[in-house]
Amino acid sequence: MTPPSTPDPILRTDRLGRAVKDKVLIADATFEVRAGKVLAIVGPSGSGKSSLLRLLNRLDEPTSGTVYLGQTDYRQIAPRDLRRKLGMVNQRPYLFPGTVEQNLRFGPLQRGEPLSQDAIDQLLLRVGLNGYASRNVSNLSGGEAQRVSVARTLANSPEVLLLDEPTSALDETSKLEVESCIQNIIRNQRLTCILVTHDTAQATRLAECALLLEGGRVTRAGPIHEVLHA
């Protein structure tokens, strides 16, 4: 009898690091995420969690090491394609002026691909905002805006979803709404996800594994309970 095969990592970092003017933001970060899994990056404020996520999305350039998407060094992938594949949701939604629908169309339009009305309806359904397509984004609540931001990222059909403290700027009710929406998406679609959070309870609810970042270094990695309760 052969043991069940574990899927290859969809994303792997190799001694990834970034230093700016002699200040080390991330040092020697080596970890991997397997397809369909949720990895939480936890750590105290200023430990480099968001900096690490920006490196994965290549919004910042590593000064050492690299990231592999599948078997490909991500520096071999055009930045625009890479960012489509590694969809990112920020702490603040940063919606563009206009309607919800226009925001959802933004990503695909950058590749010259119009998004069908049916696809828009499906995306809004996934984030629990059906019927919101024609609403102006200036009239949305904080939680609704963040859910539009999630749908806008999903419109690009990312292979990995990067979530940077997606609920930390929200009130308690909105936080639960957005977390529930994210949970549904990653559970139903088995979407690979990297979640940055300072909220260990949230990390436990959403992720299977975690890595603890302290002073820009990975000090612990493994199953979520082992990392958080060691």
Place this chain on the structure above:
Amino acid sequence: MLKVFFSDQLPLGLAQALVAALAAMFVVLLARRRGIHLESETIIAMVRGLVQIVAVGSILLLLLRGPRWTSGLLLAFMIIAAGATSARRAKGMPGAFQVSACSIALGAGSIIALMTWLGVIDTAITSLVPVGSMLIANSMNTNGLALNRLRADVLAHVGEIETALALGAETKNSVAPYVQASFEASLIPAIDSLRSLGIVWIPGLMAGMMLSGARPVYAAIYQFVVLAMIFAASGLTSLVSTLLIRERIFTTAQQLILQPGR
């Protein structure tokens, strides 16, 4: 009143400069009371401006007797100096001097060349240098305004720009609204000058032409010609500089270089 105390032109001019500078310093002191510190920048700018204009006046006096090609040399020097001055308004923007000098050369330089070739600007040094310098100076101001506004807008919207990049936008699309806003804002002074010509202000060139014997209607039309040329040169400069700097605020990996605190 000053003429009562000074009969000779040179002491009179210096006294007039001193009084005008005192008026400027009064405004600086008012600003200081509101916590806005412009003292050193204003004093340095005024001293520099006075020394420069007196020096250029003396050089012009020599050039007026020289060959015509010297005006080209002088205008080229002005373009480089204008590039250096307006680049200071773009702190932290990579290649601001090259972009500014290039844009002013393309904007003001091309309009000066075209208008001289068409006979709108006379090739005599006494005409080409003053009119050319007006176009260069205004292009410099417009360029400084455009870069300064773009810098402020980009720094204030880093989140929006990086969100667009993260969604797969091209760099030019991610900053398009801010490039457009800075271009429009930079042209406000040139548009207002054209709009208020003859109503709010009667520029010195027209007055000077009338004093030197030109027909008033021709002097008035020529003043419009100069302002229209200023608008064309400024607009072209701003257009070129915002497009050139747009490419320089990103790395080759399409990462935004201009970041708060960096």
